[in-house]
Amino acid sequence: MLFYLKENIFKRFKRRELEKKGLIQTRQRLKQGETFGTAFEKSKAVWILILMIVWAVCAAVMIYPSGDDLSISFVENQQSTSTVFADFDFSYIDSEKTRIKRDNAVSEEPLIYKIDVQSTENTVNLVSEFFQEFEKRISLKEGEKYLPNPLSKASIIVQSLSNETCSILSIVLQTQDKRKLFLGEIENIMGRGVLDPGEIREKPSFTFRIVDEKGRLRKKSLKSIDIPVPEEASLEISRSIARYYSPENRKSFEIAIKTIVSEIISQNLIFDSGMTEQMKKSAEESVSPVKVEVKRGNVIIEKGKIVDKEGIQRFQTYRQERESRQGYIVFWKNLVNVSIISLFLMILNGIYLFYIHPEVIKSNQKIALVGTVIIINLVLNTAAIKMFHIFGSAFNLPPVMTSSVVPLAMTSIILSVMIGLRAAAYAGLFVSLIAAIQLNNSFHVLICGMVISIIAGIAVRHSTNHRSYFLRGALAVSLVLPLIEILHLWNLSEKTDLIMISAALSVANGILVTALSMAIIFILEMSFRISTDMSLLILCDYNHPLLKRLQFEAPGTYHHSIVVSTLAEQAANDIMANPIKARVCSLFHDIGKLTTPEYFIENNMGEGNKHDDLNPRMSSLVILNHVKDGVDLAIKYKLRKIIRDAIEQHHGTDLVMFFYQRAVDEGRETDSTVAEIDYRYPGPLPHEKEVVIVSLADSCEAASRTLQKPSQAKIDSLVWEILRKRIRDGQLNDAELTFGELAKIRQSFVKTLTTMMHGRVTYPKDEEKEDYEDDLFKASKTVSDAGKNEDEKDDSKGM
Template sequence: MFDFLKRGRLIRRGLASRKIRRRRARSELARNLEYAPYMKALIFVVFAGGLAFLVFSGQQPEPTKNFVIALLVLATAITQLWINQPKTFSQSSRILLVFGVILAQLTVTKLLLVICSSGNYQFLKPEMGGLITPYAFAPLVLSVLLGRHHGLYAAFFVSLWSSILFGPIDAPLLVTSLISGFTAVSLTLQVRRRSKLIRAGIGVGLAIWLLSLTFGLIGPINWLFPTANDWGMIGLQSALAVGNGILTATLVGGALPILEQLFQITTDISWLEASDLNHPLLRRMTIEAPGTYHHSLVVANLAEAAAEAIGANATLCRVCSYFHDVGKLVKPEYFTENMSFERNPHDDLAPTMSVLIIIAHVKEGVDLALKYKLNQRIIDIIQEHHGTSVVRYFYQRALQQHEDARAGGKIMKLREDDIPDVREESFRYSGPKPQTKESAIVSLADTVESASRSLEKPTPQKIESLVNELIEERITDRQLDDCDLTLGELKIIAERFRFTLLMMLHSRIAYPKHGQKTPKPREDTLRPDVMAATRRPPTAPPVSAA
């Protein structure tokens, strides 16, 4: 309660800083609600109530029977989510998103079908209900926000529920909804631009049109006597079917930013928008810490290439790599890539003080990220990209100074207890360790890029040895224990790092000056073993990552 008084006394004595770091506002109540079992139960009960309202509203035969079927489907849906998507099932917000979007589609479907069957609108005939139903809304939303597995989940169960909203199971509606949903998911596996949503909508619209032709919702069409057909009505029905998919995709594109904000989800579209290098922090870095800026760009290339190779989120890795070292903006001159050639400021400091400055860039980075309201995933990777690793250089320097002090103490007849020990914990980052694949990839890319700068005359063998050594060191130090990278994936990551570094660190030929003869190529540059090592691997990164 009186911590601020103690802090004030420490500040006056010079034992504490006046700086107050920003903290992430985390409500304990919100966290408890997120993982509380009763919240999940409440969501399922509300969803069941929504199903009851949709089934019993309107005139339809045997509503009780249909409601029992709907409840059985709900039990199956809950079980499937629990078994196949345990991470989603553990979070109330994700459950609310999944079942909320499904219920929204079911409500709109019921409303449109009721309006069309009522006959109150001359334009909307009963057979048009199947043409304007938004079959792909929930699959599109969940596929883009949570991934294709959730999209397929929504397509399957929303189709089952939709088919019983009007009595007996409507087979054409069921099949059309299933195929339209699966089409939507297959066309949105990687959505990095909103224009791809429109293309997916066109694909869904064409699928609805073909299925409507198959089930006779468009027409009737007399293929033997084309002149007897009402082509105006057929054209209108076809336009409604295709426009259905396009309009649904447009609505999804408009709803995505709102849903991302509400449920704290970042899609590839938003990550791509966040990769703009004109962000104020990155512009500051180009001026105040150009070495760190260049380092971040190279780390981004390495991380993106590795992430694409193992199927992780490559765009997320690129964006987070841009910002992972923003904390160095506070004291840029204390980091190697920004040092001037005249002096090294660490020469005037004890290793214990130097390591405090180096380690502090993580906390400073989090502070700046909170100030500029960066994405939570970026903040997490800023915190995790060094894990709990040791600042090896200053630790070794401290050990050497300790040995020198002990040797000098013997001459001066000092007791060994008077010479403080060097504790490794004092030279470790505070963590946490990388928690996700993307965080681990950025961490490894950061380490590899920094170490590669110290290579003299880099060759394929030196680069490969360096990459393998650094990854093995991280494994031995248990820095990758909390993420779910496998040894096979680490091998692929190492191969991508090796190839990308090889392309970046290759030597160039010496261009002759005007009037000077072109030098002959050295024989050792054509050695078959070296050339073999530079061949493009089977899983080579894209050009943008090299």
């Protein structure tokens, strides 16, 4: 087994060495319709698979958690080791503030006092009894003595009155109306309520509400100073009644009335502890919890600060909210949501490309390229967001600065030079939408990505070399992105140092994104066989090994290729095609002639025609094989696919007319038939504009060599005849050209060939000068011969 493997490996390496030396041909062939690449290009299953992969990646990056690592823990009254920013808006209940607020509500809730109905009735009854007893006393005749009833308080009060007081009260209570007034004042004050003086002493000032005799809670809250104690109530009643009498007697009336009322009236407000507790509990329950709103991007825990109780509560609430948003049910709900959104965005993108870039939709290769670039950009965006969260927590950088490090311009920078500006700008907008959703539906990220994608794509689309590409891309992103970020942060009133850091990160973003895009382009060009102008321009270097071989081994073909490249480049420029692509394809289109350069007339240096000794069929095989040999050389030297296509297609299925006609003439003599298919190139027909231009330029340049005394009219007629012949023969059936573009190509060819093949003015000969020059040559020859003879004599003497 080991011997078998050793032999096969040795044979494989041996064959590779022979292929490198050109001793045998390579096994690889890119023949139309026979390669895996062709199946890949046409397969609908592959087309669907590519879109499904892009869809899956879009949904994955949108649902991927991008927040900070919340597994860390903080200790109260210790310094924080990292900063935690809020990734979303949330609120939490501040227990400490809620407790303080509820304590304030309980303390501010009035006490409940109820009017003691029995006390009020007793007071009113005491007043009525007093009236009766007082009537008895003032009704006594002179010499009679009032005998009190020891069981009656009213009787004892009446017995304690002095004669002076009795005479004053007799005036106050002499009529029934005055007695009603007296009783009404007492009922009024008792209805308002009378406080116990002892409670005033215990609580000098408090607020309370009163429950009246019917059990109704009065709405108005009163202060303790607003309700009288019995002493104050007596004074108030005495003043109220005495004001109906003359001012000179008012004072004595007040004293007399106060003496009686102070004995009669008593407190009737009783503290209701049960109802007070109930009201305080209701007040406490009515206080809503204190909610603290935390906006997205706000600091939850700041590095270097002492962690307080409120900070720990805020962090724990945020962690719980994050965990609830990442639950099993929520995960599937979010997955369905982001899948629908990404599918909708892909459909919009597809509709745009279908109408603006239909060649992209029809090519699995280009769809795969666009999808791959989008996937790479989305993955890098996610990585950049994650890294920013890590370093942002370490250096106190707020999440609002995330857009300064996300490589939003990458898709546009890459696709602008590989496919086109419009497709690149729209793909960049697609990536920006996904990034905006990743960053909590950030409108700023969407606008920033859209502006950067368009400007960066415009900046790099005409880059012809890698240095220009890097400078254009880096400058575009490094100038525009910092400006957007500075305006955004300034509008948010961020600190100046954060604005400067964001600007520096944006500049670094532009440089790194452009450099990384260049590296990715190298990989994508090899993977998808798509060439950019930058890589094609490198192949235009005349020091390329194949062009150097062509220059020395087939100089006529080399000159022909240079002229064709001039024709093709000018024509491509006139019809707004890619002139660099046309030029490089022209330079390499005939490299297959290196195999047998002497069998092509442009390389014949005055020797006999090699085809004179060959029959027409053999000659045609030599001519036809230069296409196959050219493809083999292109594969061996790893030339771009577009160049291999130009080599394979530049003759299409054209007929080698000279040898075919010669074979037909010989066939008539031998009475044999000639198959036209044997004298036609295998194809395929040219398709891309640049390859079609190379094919037409090749024919026109070769045919122009046959003109005698070429003029603009002759060249125009020749070019027009070649174009008509190609159209009649169906060689342009697959060409992406319009008749208007063919007309411009014809005008370009005529103009270029006319200037190349113009005649020169015949200069007059100066015969005297020519005779003089002949004499100089003769003199120099004589001197040279004399020197040789002397040298021979010296040599003979030495011998």
